[in-house]
Amino acid sequence: MSDLAKQPGHLKKAPENFLSDGQIEAVAAGRRDFLRKSFLAAGAAMAAPLAARAAEQGDPNILNLPEWSTTLGKPVATNPYGMPSKFESQLLRRESPGLARVGGASVSFCPLQGLFGIITPSGLHFERHHQGWQDVDPTKHRLMVNGSDESLLKKPKVYTMDELMRLPPVSRIHFIECGANTGLEWGNVAVPTVQYTHGMLSCSEFTGVPLKTLLEDCGVDYKKARYVLAEGADGSSMTRTIPMEMVESGEVIVAYGQNGEMLRPENGYPLRLVVPGVQGVSWVKWLRRIEVGDKPYATKDEAVHYIDLLPNGLHRQYSSIQECKSVITTPSGGQTLLNKGFFNVSGVAWSGRGKIKQVDVSFDGGINWKTARIEGPVQNKALTRFNVDWVWDGKPAILQSRAIDETGYVQPTYGQLRKVRGTKSIYHNNAIQSWKVVESGEVTNVQVL
Numbered sequence: 001m002s003d004l005a006k007q008p009g010h011l012k013k014a015p016e017n018f019l020s021d022g023q024i025e026a027v028a029a030g031r032r033d034f035l036r037k038s039f040l041a042a043g044a045a046m047a048a049p050l051a052a053r054a055a056e057q058g059d060p061n062i063l064n065l066p067e068w069s070t071t072l073g074k075p076v077a078t079n080p081y082g083m084p085s086k087f088e089s090q091l092l093r094r095e096s097p098g099l100a101r102v103g104g105a106s107v108s109f110c111p112l113q114g115l116f117g118i119i120t121p122s123g124l125h126f127e128r129h130h131q132g133w134q135d136v137d138p139t140k141h142r143l144m145v146n147g148s149d150e151s152l153l154k155k156p157k158v159y160t161m162d163e164l165m166r167l168p169p170v171s172r173i174h175f176i177e178c179g180a181n182t183g184l185e186w187g188n189v190a191v192p193t194v195q196y197t198h199g200m201l202s203c204s205e206f207t208g209v210p211l212k213t214l215l216e217d218c219g220v221d222y223k224k225a226r227y228v229l230a231e232g233a234d235g236s237s238m239t240r241t242i243p244m245e246m247v248e249s250g251e252v253i254v255a256y257g258q259n260g261e262m263l264r265p266e267n268g269y270p271l272r273l274v275v276p277g278v279q280g281v282s283w284v285k286w287l288r289r290i291e292v293g294d295k296p297y298a299t300k301d302e303a304v305h306y307i308d309l310l311p312n313g314l315h316r317q318y319s320s321i322q323e324c325k326s327v328i329t330t331p332s333g334g335q336t337l338l339n340k341g342f343f344n345v346s347g348v349a350w351s352g353r354g355k356i357k358q359v360d361v362s363f364d365g366g367i368n369w370k371t372a373r374i375e376g377p378v379q380n381k382a383l384t385r386f387n388v389d390w391v392w393d394g395k396p397a398i399l400q401s402r403a404i405d406e407t408g409y410v411q412p413t414y415g416q417l418r419k420v421r422g423t424k425s426i427y428h429n430n431a432i433q434s435w436k437v438v439e440s441g442e443v444t445n446v447q448v449l
């Protein structure tokens with residue numbers, strides 16, 4: 001450990017993080033105010049190093065053996081499907097208080113502030129449904145593959161799940177980000193936490209069959225068939241056009257697996273399209289049909305959703321690639337630094353164009369930059385974890401991260417992004433995020449141009 005680590009600072013996590021026994025009771029009783037106060041108390045108690053506390057105060061957590069450590073534990077398979085500890089019961093995906101739920105159409109955000117590494121636990125994966133979710137019977141689910149014309153695809157087929165799962169699979173780690181992620185920040189609506197600013201983002205290992213394998217099985221003519229239409233089976237009949245080059249590269253996957261098990265119902269069980277680097281809406285869930293065609297389809301979803309109004313008054317319709325972006329997840333909005341000293345500043349970076357090459361972090365609002373440690377191996381079109389040492393001197397600070405991908409593209413500031421994209425946009429915001437730290441240690445969301 002470095003010398004810095006000998007004088008660690010302490011962080012009060014946002015209340016999404018772990019609870020004590022007493023706090024669990026308080027939550028159960030719905031006594032929110034008690035919860036808030038006991039967090040402050042718990043934070044203060046944590047501030048003295050463990051050994052010093054034991055010696056000076058006779059820390060009962062060291063001196064008294066708890067009953068559980070001297071009695072029989074619970075038997076195996078008490079939970080045939082394992083669940084998180086009860087002390088983690090506040091780490092949840094959450095709906096934004098500011099966003100309306102229209103029928104089943106809404107979004108729940110991933111608690112990025114409480115996650116480590118790059119894999120999103122399946123139960124915390126963000127959700128975005130245009131017409132709610134269903135738990136679909138896999139024995140009745142079918143995938144049809146056809147052409148807009150017979151000359152484009154010679155042998156149209158319908159696959160059962162069993163048939164798909166017999167084909168040679170691939171497993172790859174990729175991020176998925178909704179094109180609307182960080183959307184409210186365009187209008188300078190500084191929502192409080194990283195869960196709400198950046199939580200329409202998740203990363204999983206997906207398993208499935210490359211779409212290329214299926215199209216070739218059906219006799220596709222790549223010379224004529226230059227586009228693919230993907231269609232979902234849910235009430236929204238979600239349809240998106242995907243250019244054939246992406247499919248030919250082998251990256252597009254017809255996936256049934258997520259983090260080693262079948263997809264979760266909310267994420268499209270039993271079948272979804274994985275389109276690495278491309279905005280979430282193209283990752284069609286409950287996938288029931290693939291059609292190949294010779295031109296973009298310009299469907300309803302492509303005409304009205306996830307389009308960008310540009311300063312010249314035109315709409316950009318197919319902004320499919322998610323550009324290079326990053327965000328500091330700890331410390332982040334809603335958390336509090338309890339005292340000066342060492343902090344490990346941590347976050348994630350990603351790019352729809354490939355691998356992350358470098359992440360720089362600033363503590364003074366973008367004047368000086370320090371290169372962060374990248375936790376490898378770095379994966380293609382996947383979240384990439386970065387960490388950097390910081391000693392907080394107790395004075396106001398503005399924390400930022402700036403990612404650079406393997407194409408050399410540098411994540412822009414708000415000033416740079418608005419110059420090109422104007423101010424009327426909602427989607428595809430990849431600007432540098434700023435977290436302001438004030439003397440009291442409170443961390444809030446601010447915008448720096």
Ligand SMILES: Nc1nc2c(c(=O)[nH]1)N[C@H]1C(S)=C(S)[C@@H](COP(=O)(O)O)O[C@H]1N2
Pocket residue numbers: 125126127128129130131176177178179231232233234236237238266267268279280281282283284285286287
């Ligand atoms: N069939 C279908 N596919 C869909 C959607 C949908 O509503 N229906 N939502 C899309 C959008 S807008 C996004 S951002 C992603 C979200 O995936 P997730 O819910 O697994 O996070 O799924 C996409 N695929």
Ligand SMILES: [Mo]
Pocket residue numbers: 128177178179180280281
């Ligand atoms: Mo989305």
